[in-house]
Every structure is written in structure tokens, then in C-alpha cells.
Amino acid sequence: MKFNDYPIDSLMYITSRPDIVFTRGEGSWLYDNNGKRYLDFIQGWAVNCLGHCNPGMIQALETQARKLINPSPAFYNEPMTRLANLLTANSCFQKVFFANSGAEANEGAIKLARKWGRKFKNGAYEIITFDHSFHGRTIATMSASGKPGWDTLYAPQVPGFPKADLNDIASVEALINDKTVAVMLEPIQGEGGVIPATAEFMKQLRELTRKHNLLLIVDEVQTGCGRAGSLFAYQLSGIEPDIMTLGKGIGGGVPLAALLAREEIAVFEAGDQGGTYNGNPLMTAVGLSVIEQLIAPGFLEGVRARGEYLKAGLLKISADYGMNGERGEGLLRALLMNHDKGNQIVERARELQPDGVLLNAARPNLIRFMPALNVTNAEIDLALGALRTVLDSLA
Numbered sequence: 001m002k003f004n005d006y007p008i009d010s011l012m013y014i015t016s017r018p019d020i021v022f023t024r025g026e027g028s029w030l031y032d033n034n035g036k037r038y039l040d041f042i043q044g045w046a047v048n049c050l051g052h053c054n055p056g057m058i059q060a061l062e063t064q065a066r067k068l069i070n071p072s073p074a075f076y077n078e079p080m081t082r083l084a085n086l087l088t089a090n091s092c093f094q095k096v097f098f099a100n101s102g103a104e105a106n107e108g109a110i111k112l113a114r115k116w117g118r119k120f121k122n123g124a125y126e127i128i129t130f131d132h133s134f135h136g137r138t139i140a141t142m143s144a145s146g147k148p149g150w151d152t153l154y155a156p157q158v159p160g161f162p163k164a165d166l167n168d169i170a171s172v173e174a175l176i177n178d179k180t181v182a183v184m185l186e187p188i189q190g191e192g193g194v195i196p197a198t199a200e201f202m203k204q205l206r207e208l209t210r211k212h213n214l215l216l217i218v219d220e221v222q223t224g225c226g227r228a229g230s231l232f233a234y235q236l237s238g239i240e241p242d243i244m245t246l247g248k249g250i251g252g253g254v255p256l257a258a259l260l261a262r263e264e265i266a267v268f269e270a271g272d273q274g275g276t277y278n279g280n281p282l283m284t285a286v287g288l289s290v291i292e293q294l295i296a297p298g299f300l301e302g303v304r305a306r307g308e309y310l311k312a313g314l315l316k317i318s319a320d321y322g323m324n325g326e327r328g329e330g331l332l333r334a335l336l337m338n339h340d341k342g343n344q345i346v347e348r349a350r351e352l353q354p355d356g357v358l359l360n361a362a363r364p365n366l367i368r369f370m371p372a373l374n375v376t377n378a379e380i381d382l383a384l385g386a387l388r389t390v391l392d393s394l395a
């Protein structure tokens with residue numbers, strides 16, 4: 001395939017991509033090189049929380065690009081400090097480290113927990129994680145993940161990540177020993193198929209980790225920044241974790257991530273942690289615009305309302321097609337189907353005419369919805385109507 005006479009085979013193969021090139025985006029819509037438009041319910045993988053090319057983000061990017069792009073991570077800059085202050089003012093954490101990807105933020109969380117264990121827990125280093133969890137694609141975060149097959153893909157793994165079962169507190173308790181330093185989980189397993197940890201389980205985890213003096217780490221790379229209908233998903237269960245990581249939505253589409261910790265946990269010393277681009281003003285200025293828009297009066301209420309609207313539509317489809325319901329929070333939801341045609345559905349929805357719809361099958365038997373948080377009910381109707389058309393075509 002060629003695009004504007006440039007063959008694209010020079011890109012290293014990592015996955016099969018459709019023969020289209022996206023050239024433009026606006027809100028919930030993406031446009032390809034043939035001028036066809038697509039209603040986007042993937043949004044860069046739950047990344048573009050404010051849709052494509054959000055005006056506030058563009059302005060922040062433009063203004064900052066003219067002022068200062070990168071003074072180096074060894075110096076303070078204004079957007080970095082403002083964004084850190086906004087995050088601590090709106091969470092239970094007092095300290096922030098900025099990174100460039102979710103995996104990198106999680107690596108930081110793992111290092112911080114191990115450092116804390118060395119300092120306060122006799123060198124304890126094991127972090128209990130969960131089956132079907134996803135924490136990133138570096139070697140350590142792959143080792144922390146409970147994705148089937150990842151234990152052998154780039155073996156040997158980084159040791160120290162025993163796996164428990166989500167929503168089964170006894171399975172966590174059984175793994176605790178004197179080497180254990182933390183428990184780490186996604187409040188809603190995203191890549192695993194939108195599987196929420198129950199509020200009761202989160203409370204049990206908090207109690208158990210307090211009892212054994214362990215850190216509770218929430219990976220909110222996918223669930224954070226409004227996605228689950230509250231600014232952070234841990235807030236839904238009324239508990240306060242010790243460490244949180246953010247990615248995806250915090251940058252609204254640009255590479256930005258963060259590691260947050262309570263004051264007494266933030267034990268890095270000079271030279272322990274860093275990164276060339278961390279806290280650079282260009283990306284943190286965009287993150288500042290994103291978070292300011294998310295906490296504007298009424299915005300998160302709107303996310304919850306649209307989440308309920310999507311949920312009602314999915315339940316209706318489930319009932320009409322004899323499926324198994326839906327699950328999720330806010331605008332991270334999944335339709336639980338009664339067959340394994342997820343990948344076929346994704347392909348047919350994209351190929352619909354005149355407008356395609358971009359969907360994701362996190363597993364073959366479910367469709368995951370992660371639209372822009374400012375998607376409209378009319379756009380939700382369009383996406384669900386298209387899904388019905390595709391389901392009918394498969395019947």
C-alpha cells in the first residue's frame with residue numbers, strides 16, 4: 001500500500017492495520033485519506049478524553065510551544081508545577097512525578113514501592129498483582145501484568161509479581177509473606193475486558209494492606225481522568241490508596257503520564273528516578289488544559305449521565321439480541337455478547353457506508369466502548385444504531 005506515493009512498508013510490523021490512513025480528527029469524528037469519516041469510539045485507546053483536536057488543548061500547545069518547549073528535567077518549569085498542584089488539590093496524594101507513558105509511570109510506582117520496602121520493610125519487594133491485569137509493555141510491567149502468554153513471550157520475566165484473583169480477597173491474603181511490599185491493581189481491568197473491582201473488594205484490600213503494612217497501588221492509566229465518571233476511579237469506592245499512576249487521558253492524546261504518592265511514601269532520593277522528558281512544559285501545559293476542562297463545573301456529572309445513557313442503550317441491545325448484559329463505569333463500558341464475533345463486528349463497523357464506526361473488541365466475546373468524554377447522546381445513538389446494523393448483518 002502507498003499513501004501520497006510513500007510506501008508504508010518501512011514501518012516495522014507489529015500488528016495488522018487496515019488499509020486506510022487517518023488524516024484529520026474533530027471531536028468524536030476521524031477522517032481518512034479517502035475523505036470517509038468514522039465515529040470514533042476508540043479515541044486513541046481511551047486516550048483522547050476530550051475528543052480529537054480539542055480547542056483548549058490546541059491553544060495550550062500553541063501558546064506553550066512559543067514560550068518554552070524543554071528547559072530539561074533538572075529545572076522547574078511553570079506548567080509542570082501548576083499541573084502537579086492541580087492533581088494534588090483534587091486527589092488524596094501530595095507528590096507527583098511526571099512520565100511519558102503509562103508503562104513508565106507504572107515502572108516508577110514499582111521502583112517507589114521497592115525503595116519504600118528497602119527503607120521501611122526489611123527489603124520486601126514483592127508486589128501482588130492480578131490475573132488478566134494490564135500494566136504496560138516494558139519488561140517489568142509485562143511481568144506485573146496477568147495477560148495470558150506474557151509470562152513466556154520475553155522470558156525470563158522480572159521476578160516478584162505473584163498473581164491473585166480479582167474480587168477474591170482470600171487469594172490476595174494467601175500470597176502475603178515477609179517479602180510482600182504492595183498490592184497493585186486497576187480499579188477496572190481495562191484490557192482484560194472492562195472488569196470492575198467491586199467497591200467491597202477495594203475496601204477489603206485497603207483493610208488488608210493496612211493490617212500488613214503494605215502499599216496499595218492503583219493503576220488508573222485507563223480508569224483515571226474522568227473515564228469512570230469520577231475524576232479518579234478509586235474515589236468510587238471511598239478508599240484512599242498510597243500510590244496512583246495516570247496515563248492515557250491525562251494528556252488527552254499527547255504523551256504524558258504521572259506517578260502520584262502520599263507524602264510519607266515519596267521516598268526517592270537524588271538520582272533514584274528520572275527521565276529526559278519528564279515534566280516537560282509542552283506536554284504538562286496540555287495536561288493542565290485537560291484537567292482544568294475535566295474539573296470544570298458540570299463536566300463529570302455530564303460524563304456520568306452519558307455513561308448511564310450508553311449503559312441503557314447497551315442493555316437494550318443485550319435484551320433484543322439475547323446477550324449477557326453489560327458492565328463498566330462512566331464511559332468505560334463493555335457489551336457482553338453471546339458469541340465470539342467481536343473482531344468481525346469491529347471490522348464490519350469500520351467498513352460501514354457512508355460513515356464507519358470505530359469499535360474495539362477487548363475480547364472476542366465483548367465490545368468495549370471508550371468514546372470521548374464529551375461525546376453527545378446523539379453520537380451514542382449513532383454508534384449503537386451502527387452496532388445493531390452490524391449485528392443484523394451477521395445474523
Ligand SMILES: *Cc1c(COP(=O)(O)O)cnc(C)c1O
Pocket residue numbers: 100101102103104106134135136137186190191219220221222223247248
Ligand atoms: C494502557 C495502559 C497501560 C500502559 O500505558 P502506555 O502509555 O501504553 O505505556 C498501563 N496500565 C493500564 C491500566 C493501561 O490501560
